[in-house]
Amino acid sequence: AQSVTQLGSHVSVSEGALVLLRCNYSSSVPPYLFWYVQYPNQGLQLLLKYTSAATLVKGINGFEAEFKKSETSFHLTKPSAHMSDAAEYFCAVSDPGGGSNYKLTFGKGTLLTVNP
């Protein structure tokens, strides 16, 4: 069974500082991985996805993530935080073989706070 662990339920950074949100996965095969962002009282919006084409993936709003198979990690980064980045971020994994009918398994989320 797949699982996702997001280290740190709450991360606080200063505006302009580096954002690093951690995600580790457990899967019997290299999975497909996704990062979503959720603003208060809204749905989830896709930030980026890893589908084995390239290990460094660039997404929207200046975010990127690097797939590291040896570390089973897919951490999300942004060089300089903006106030508008304050939101909750979710990492999710999907079985590339289509097992479980393409269901996503989500981490529990990391709330990012950006201080002025």
Added chain:
Amino acid sequence: DGGITQSPKYLFRKEGQNVTLSCEQNLNHDAMYWYRQDPGQGLRLIYYSQIVNDFQKGDIAEGYSVSREKKESFPLTVTSAQKNPTAFYLCASRRHGQGSDQPQHFGDGTRLSIL
């Protein structure tokens, strides 16, 4: 613009009452999903449907029911058997048969509370 519409945005349920949450999509997606979100618990899958007239239980289906009579619509009923229904409910859809690298697209959610 294509997207997923969930209604209502806020819903209140009395004890012993069934309520139905609406989810409509115009993305021509085959697969649709319902999630429940509670603070600090991430998203948990309630039901999903790959094609019309077919659906499967997710991880927390007890106390919920769904139907999939049309490709565009996947309503969720929260029955009186669901003893703790207060949560944020999210509907999602994705292209089916395109590989599991296709992301799910989400609606803006319905917040259900008990009166």
